[in-house]
Amino acid sequence: MFFDSTMIILIPAMIIAFWAQTKVxxxxxxxxxxxxxxxxxxxxIARMILDEAGLWDVPIELVNTKLGDHYDPSSRILRLSxxxxxxxxxxxxxxxxxxVGHAIQHKETYKPLVIRNSIVPVVNFxxxxxxxxxxxxxxxxxxxxVTLGIVLFSGAVIFQLITLPVEFNASTRALNVLKSRNILYADEVKGAAKVLDAAAMTYVAAALMAISQLIRLIAISNRD
Known part of the structure; x- marks a missing residue:
């Protein structure tokens, strides 16, 4: 089977992904x-930060999905589990x-977020x-x-990479506002940072996995 030997390329990323998920x-x-x-x-907390950012018109909805928390830029709705x-x-x-950091990014047209949102249809395809x-x-x-397949897969890699600054920036915004508005005490902010840092590592792992898959596809295509 021509896929077997190239699987070794994925092993480091798989290990990191397992570690990241365990950590989060x-x-x-x-x-x-x-x-x-x-x-x-x-x-x-979300309502306070949204209002202070001038986002009074962004509603907060309850979704019955564990860890299904997200901001939907298309409908401008914040959804929390x-x-x-x-x-x-x-x-x-x-x-x-x-x-909420993502909602503020959207309001400020944070470039990495704008780029990521714009390529979503292309990446889905x-x-x-x-x-x-x-x-x-x-x-x-x-x-x-084969080459066309690799080029199309590269879109998924780009999406994963552009996601990194979006997520890191949202976490930085979150920790700054939690501290500056005295919503959390110093020791509590450290705990929140550990949660968000661990979550961020899952995005790093996803990016590494996508890159590894791309390298694997290229390696397979270059055989014979």
């Missing part, structure tokens, strides 16, 4: 049990503030067809299809 699970489990001194819920929406914990505070074209090219011996 550990941090979230720990700090989702630590209540904040001020006792604000994630929804209250039950654990974050009602949670009065350090983890809930950090996650809620992080998602390329992700669906890149492997089909690549495998068809390999099986049919058509180098052009």
């Amino acid at each position: 699970n550990s941090a979230y489990t720990k700090y989702s049990k630590v209540r904040t001194m001020n006792g604000y819920s994630g929804q209250q 039950p654990e974050v929406y009602s949670g009065q914990t350090i983890a809930a505070a950090g996650i809620a503030a992080h998602e 390329s992700s669906s067809f890149s492997w089909i074209l690549f495998l068809a090219g390999i099986l049919m011996g058509l180098k052009g299809l």
